[in-house]
Structure formats: structure tokens, C-alpha cells
Amino acid sequence: MDIAIIGAGNVGKALATSFKRAGHDVVIASRDPEDAGNVAAATHSRVATSNARAVAGADVIVLAIPFSSASAVAAEIAGAVAGKPVVDATNRMSFGANGPDIDTTTSNAEELAALLPGAKVIKAFNTIFATHQSDPIAEGVQLSGFVAGDDAEAKATVLELVREIGLEPVDVGPLVRARQLEGLAFLNITLNIVNGGSWQSGWKLVGAPIAAPVAA
Numbered sequence: 001m002d003i004a005i006i007g008a009g010n011v012g013k014a015l016a017t018s019f020k021r022a023g024h025d026v027v028i029a030s031r032d033p034e035d036a037g038n039v040a041a042a043t044h045s046r047v048a049t050s051n052a053r054a055v056a057g058a059d060v061i062v063l064a065i066p067f068s069s070a071s072a073v074a075a076e077i078a079g080a081v082a083g084k085p086v087v088d089a090t091n092r093m094s095f096g097a098n099g100p101d102i103d104t105t106t107s108n109a110e111e112l113a114a115l116l117p118g119a120k121v122i123k124a125f126n127t128i129f130a131t132h133q134s135d136p137i138a139e140g141v142q143l144s145g146f147v148a149g150d151d152a153e154a155k156a157t158v159l160e161l162v163r164e165i166g167l168e169p170v171d172v173g174p175l176v177r178a179r180q181l182e183g184l185a186f187l188n189i190t191l192n193i194v195n196g197g198s199w200q201s202g203w204k205l206v207g208a209p210i211a212a213p214v215a216a
């Protein structure tokens with residue numbers, strides 16, 4: 001597959017590494033084309049000089065950006081991602097009187113879907129720290145790759161991508177479940193912040209029930 005990654009930070013680099021290892025063609029774009037070029041060189045990927053150029057020929061698009069950039073990126077790519085899977089790997093966190101906090105009444109993924117009404121938005125990779133996006137084993141255990149989305153075909157594509165890079169795919173249901181996936185990530189991030197963790201922890205759901213196939 002041709003995969004476009006927007007964002008050349010920790011997540012962009014880690015996922016490019018894994019997608020290339022799985023045999024996919026990867027193109028990377030970022031706000032600074034030099035950053036994107038460096039990550040592309042390090043991961044044997046291609047670089048695009050704009051977000052719009054990166055997504056033009058892509059089968060799957062992965063957003064590896066701070067969610068604060070989502071509306072700007074959506075405006076740049078909206079015309080080219082209609083009908084395509086757009087994977088939201090972002091997380092959310094705020095800081096209140098009691099420390100780290102999260103708004104559970106919505107999710108970044110649902111907000112992204114509203115920004116990109118023609119795209120098939122899928123939530124994936126957000127519960128896995130970048131270190132384990134490139135190496136899916138934590139303390140000898142294969143981590144879970146939770147995936148949520150409303151479009152069955154797009155979700156199947158992303159579940160397969162998750163499997164190919166070495167995670168155990170877990171279909172958690174419709175896009176609204178992204179609220180809980182962002183909550184899972186929030187909990188892991190918060191534990192590492194509060195306890196000075198090494199950012200190596202990860203989620204494994206043991207014996208995850210597999211959804212029954214939908215009758216044709």
C-alpha cells in the first residue's frame with residue numbers, strides 16, 4: 001500500500017519504520033520539509049513538500065500531529081482524502097486543579113471526522129507509545145493495537161496494517177469508542193508523568209473477544 005504520514009516527530013518516524021518493515025511505500029510530510037526529509041532518509045521513505053502532495057496518491061493517510069494542528073491539516077487535505085481511510089493517532093490531555101485531565105464527552109477522532117466529512121476516519125496507534133510503535137513488544141509481551149471506526153472496509157484495512165507491524169489487532173467498535181481509546185492513552189501517559197516513568201509501558205488486552213463477522 002501507499003501510506004502517507006503527516007507529521008515527522010516521534011510517531012511519524014516510528015510508524016514509518018514499522019510500515020516500511022512491513023513492505024509498504026511510505027511518504028512523509030511535515031510543517032518543516034527538512035524535518036520530513038530527515039525522517040524520510042532515516043526510514044527509507046519518500047518525502048513530500050506539502051501535506052496535500054503527500055496524500056494525493058495515498059491509499060491510507062496517518063495523522064501523526066498534535067491535535068491543535070488538525071483543523072489546519074484537514075483544510076489542506078480535505079479535497080484529496082474523500083473516501084480514503086484517515087487514521088487519527090492523536091491524543092488529548094489538559095491540566096486542571098487536580099493535575100492531568102481529559103474531556104471524555106467527545107474525542108479527537110470524532111472532531112476530526114467532522115472536519116473531514118468525506119473521509120473514513122479510523123482511530124488507531126494512539127494507545128501505543130512511539131517506542132512500541134516501532135517495536136510492538138513490551139517486556140516480552142505483544143501489545144494490543146486497538147482500532148475504532150465506522151467504516152467496515154477502512155477499519156479492516158487498518159486492522160491488517162496493525163497486524164502487519166506486529167501488534168495484536170483489536171476491533172473495539174465504532175468511532176465513538178475513540179473516547180475510551182484516548183482515555184486509555186491518557187491513563188498510561190499520566191502514570192508516566194506522575195511517577196516519572198520510562199515511557200515503556202503499554203496496553204495488552206488478554207483474551208480479547210473477536211467481533212462476530214457480519215452476515216453478507
Ligand SMILES: NC(=O)c1ccc[n+]([C@@H]2O[C@H](COP(=O)([O-])OP(=O)(O)OC[C@H]3O[C@@H](n4cnc5c(N)ncnc54)[C@H](OP(=O)(O)O)[C@@H]3O)[C@@H](O)[C@H]2O)c1
Nearest residue numbers: 007008009010011030031064065066069090091126129130
Ligand atoms: N509520542 C508518543 O509516544 C505518542 C504515542 C501515541 C500517540 N501520540 C500522539 O501522536 C501525535 C504526534 O505525537 P509526536 O510525539 O510524534 O509529536 P511530535 O514529536 O511533536 O511531532 C509532531 C509532528 O507534527 C508536525 N506538525 C505539526 N503541525 C503540522 C502541520 N500543520 N502540518 C504538518 N505537520 C505538522 C510537527 O512539525 P513541527 O515540528 O514543525 O511542529 C512534527 O513533525 C500527538 O497527537 C500525540 O498525542 C504520541
